[in-house]
């Protein structure tokens with residue numbers, strides 16, 4: 459597909475997604491600027507990220523460290539002056555912390571004390587080496603079903619993890635993230651998440667972000683207080699390879 463065709467296609471899907479978010483905000487009595495649009499670009503090329511940046515998007519997410527690393531570098535060559543922030547939203551092994559600290563502005567998938575330790579160490583090293591210039595924003599990922607498969611800590615582990623993050627000099631606690639359980643009612647999951655967020659904000663008023671909602675359930679997430687929807691398919695199209 460030519461770049462011009464792809465640009466037109468992305469412009470149209472971006473318009474549709476923005477319209478869905480706006481409509482969901484109006485229905486919930488919220489302002490559209492309360493909900494940030496995070497483009498999940500996993501499995502799509504850096505050239506698509508460049509086109510989305512041209513269309514005004516600034517927040518991009520990846521779920522695999524190895525794929526992201528190269529894409530972030532390629533994007534920086536394609537659009538050296540674009541303002542972009544990169545989010546890691548996938549499960550992260552501790553041995554990838556070093557690398558993720560070199561390219562990520564935000565890690566949304568923090569779910570264990572050992573990962574917090576690794577990210578603090580890696581961020582401090584990256585700051586020392588001049589590989590980054592600012593602290594790492596982090597969200598605590600919460601698992602809203604019992605299955606361990608897609609990452610996230612238990613709801614009753616959020617408070618301790620959050621306390622620990624705020625003691626780390628180079629990490630900034632920003633809020634919570636969750637994926638609605640497969641096959642369940644997303645409204646129930648997002649309602650639970652909003653209560654977890656409310657409790658967290660009681661202890662940490664700065665942790666205001668609620669990263670919730672994807673292509674299939676963003677309306678429900680916005681209705682339950684999401685401040686950031688993570689949209690892949692509805693923006694970029696179907697993924698040929700399914701990412702775990």
Ligand SMILES: *Cc1c(COP(=O)(O)O)cnc(C)c1O
Nearest residue numbers: 498521547672673688689690691
């Ligand atoms: C892939 C992914 C998304 C986006 O999912 P879509 O259904 O394609 O919008 C959101 N969040 C996470 C954690 C993901 O891995």
